[in-house]
Amino acid sequence: MPEQQSHKLIIKDISKTFLTKKGPLEALSPTNLTIEEGSFVTILGPSGCGKSTLIRIIAGLEEATAGEIYIGVRKVKGPGADRGMVFQNYTLFPWLTVEKNISFGPEIQGNLKEKQEYVEYFLEMIGLQDFRHHYPAQLSGGMKQRVAIARALVNSPQILLMDEPFGALDAQTRIIMQEVLLKVWQKTKKTVVFITHDVDEAVFLGDIVYVMSARPGSIKAEEYIVFPRPREFELKMQPEFITQSRRLLGLIREESYKAMK
Amino acid sequence: MKNKVIGCVTFIGLIVIWILATTFGTIKPIFLPKPMDVIEACVKMFLKENYIHDIAVSVQRVFGGFFAAALFGIPLGLLMSVSEKVCAVFKPLISFIRYMPASAFIPMFIIWFGLGETEKMAVIFYGSFFYLTLMIMDVAKNVDETLIEVSYTLGARKRQVFLKVILRASLPGIMDALRTTFGAAWTYLIVAEIVGASSGLGYAIQSASRFLKTEKMFVGIITIGILGLISDKLFALIYKKSFGYLNKGGV
Numbered sequence: 310m311p312e313q314q315s316h317k318l319i320i321k322d323i324s325k326t327f328l329t330k331k332g333p334l335e336a337l338s339p340t341n342l343t344i345e346e347g348s349f350v351t352i353l354g355p356s357g358c359g360k361s362t363l364i365r366i367i368a369g370l371e372e373a374t375a376g377e378i379y380i381g382v383r384k385v386k387g388p389g390a391d392r393g394m395v396f397q398n399y400t401l402f403p404w405l406t407v408e409k410n411i412s413f414g415p416e417i418q419g420n421l422k423e424k425q426e427y428v429e430y431f432l433e434m435i436g437l438q439d440f441r442h443h444y445p446a447q448l449s450g451g452m453k454q455r456v457a458i459a460r461a462l463v464n465s466p467q468i469l470l471m472d473e474p475f476g477a478l479d480a481q482t483r484i485i486m487q488e489v490l491l492k493v494w495q496k497t498k499k500t501v502v503f504i505t506h507d508v509d510e511a512v513f514l515g516d517i518v519y520v521m522s523a524r525p526g527s528i529k530a531e532e533y534i535v536f537p538r539p540r541e542f543e544l545k546m547q548p549e550f551i552t553q554s555r556r557l558l559g560l561i562r563e564e565s566y567k568a569m570k
Numbered sequence: 571m572k573n574k575v576i577g578c579v580t581f582i583g584l585i586v587i588w589i590l591a592t593t594f595g596t597i598k599p600i601f602l603p604k605p606m607d608v609i610e611a612c613v614k615m616f617l618k619e620n621y622i623h624d625i626a627v628s629v630q631r632v633f634g635g636f637f638a639a640a641l642f643g644i645p646l647g648l649l650m651s652v653s654e655k656v657c658a659v660f661k662p663l664i665s666f667i668r669y670m671p672a673s674a675f676i677p678m679f680i681i682w683f684g685l686g687e688t689e690k691m692a693v694i695f696y697g698s699f700f701y702l703t704l705m706i707m708d709v710a711k712n713v714d715e716t717l718i719e720v721s722y723t724l725g726a727r728k729r730q731v732f733l734k735v736i737l738r739a740s741l742p743g744i745m746d747a748l749r750t751t752f753g754a755a756w757t758y759l760i761v762a763e764i765v766g767a768s769s770g771l772g773y774a775i776q777s778a779s780r781f782l783k784t785e786k787m788f789v790g791i792i793t794i795g796i797l798g799l800i801s802d803k804l805f806a807l808i809y810k811k812s813f814g815y816l817n818k819g820g821v
């Protein structure tokens with residue numbers, strides 16, 4: 310039964326209403342999405358439209374008001390190591406070295422012995438072997454996020470969830486990180502759900518870009534990005550890339566204005 | 571380094587003013603003793619009056635009372651931070667009790683525990699326990715929420731999150747809380763020793779005051795200052811050695 314082994318991510322009628330002191334706040338209206346195993350999906354949306362809410366529901370960190378999340382045929386309940394997450398703000402454990410941060414998952418799951426080689430593999434992939442004994446306070450923002458990516462991937466998750474992971478980085482570092490991420494993804498072929506408000510970033514990274522509407526958020530449009538891989542920085546200069554980015558920018562601007570009202 | 575020099579200069583300046591004021595001024599020694607007299611009294615107290623015993627007794631009491639407060643306060647504070655039920659049980663009680671001054675309880679403690687060591691330590695315990703517990707609770711509650719969330723997404727269970735993340739992330743804050751309350755513990759010690767004690771630094775100051783021996787009172791006060799300073803420096807040193815990872819410079 311091939312269907313049963315698939316790790317397709319299915320978002321089924323997910324909606325979320327926060328109960329705040331000022332009354333209910335509808336963050337997400339019922340949202341449906343199917344994300345194929347191994348694909349790189351980016352989600353664009355205006356500020357406050359519910360992007361973080363959606364990804365946090367997928368991660369199991371937030372409970373949906375209605376709807377379900379499936380990975381293959383398995384229903385998701387609560388957070389777990391099968392869905393790695395990288396946050397926008399730096400979330401390395403300050404008391405652990407780079408190496409220990411990466412091996413945190415295997416360590417608490419008691420399979421560090423088997424995973425040790427894997428830790429090395431990722432240390433090398435993110436180019437931080439020389440920094441293995443450094444503490445997070447001694448790293449730059451880009452380095453920290455590379456460690457956070459490696460830390461999530463060492464667990465061999467089925468899905469990597471990323472909520473504006475490069476949002477706090479400067480433009481140059483951001484471009485380098487995009488290339489690093491694509492390289493890592495090409496090697497691991499994990500499903501990636503990547504949230505951003507940077508249109509160029511969404512087009513450069515994704516197989517598909519989903520655009521969300523203003524709050525209450527829902528999927529408003531989808532665009533297939535067919536540029537061949539591996540993609541390099543030069544792609545961003547090509548007219549086809551610019552055309553596609555512009556069109557998406559138009560869509561998102563519309564929603565951003567709605568959100569301002 | 572430069573700041574340390576400035577600190578020393580301030581100290582020396584203070585002593586010079588003291589010397590000048592007592593040598594050339596018209597202040598009576600009963601209000602402000604001469605530095606030389608204080609040193610003399612100090613030597614005499616050490617050599618003839620077994621002053622070291624008073625110091626030892628006081629240090630013991632502070633440590634005893636404070637250790638007990640930490641022993642119960644740290645776990646309780648941590649539990650209150652993670653369990654709403656535990657918090658609901660203890661928080662109102664603690665918030666109420668901590669406004670009742672330890673000094674007001676001394677007569678009660680004397681009735682309950684007598685005049686021995688237990689009573690002294692009880693005063694110190696009472697004075698530091700409630701504040702410490704609330705401070706520890708705040709420290710643990712303020713652990714970065716995303717650190718906790720990221721641990722769950724890395725496969726940690728509740729117990730592991732508590733032990734490996736919340737507790738671990740709280741250590742620097744716990745150390746800070748201990749340092750602050752330890753300073754307060756000295757105050758309660760002296761309060762306890764001024765009322766109904768027959769040894770210790772507070773007792774030494776109190777009995778010197780009865781005979782208007784100002785220079786002896788100064789010795790006692792300065793001793794407490796020095797002991798407090800030493801313990802504070804010790805805390806700072808432990809902090810620096812244990813939590814070096816928090817600096818950019820590394821460990």
Ligand SMILES: Nc1ncnc2c1ncn2[C@@H]1O[C@H](COP(=O)(O)OP(=O)(O)OP(=O)(O)O)[C@@H](O)[C@H]1O
Nearest residue numbers: 327329334336355356357358359360361362363524
């Ligand atoms: N825990 C919460 N309680 C109440 N309201 C919340 C909560 N979390 C989010 N919201 C609200 O839900 C809406 C969507 O928030 P969300 O963080 O998902 O937006 P976002 O698209 O990620 O925005 P940004 O681009 O600024 O990160 C916002 O209006 C926000 O204020």
Ligand SMILES: [Mg+2]
Nearest residue numbers: 360361362472
């Ligand atoms: Mg967000």
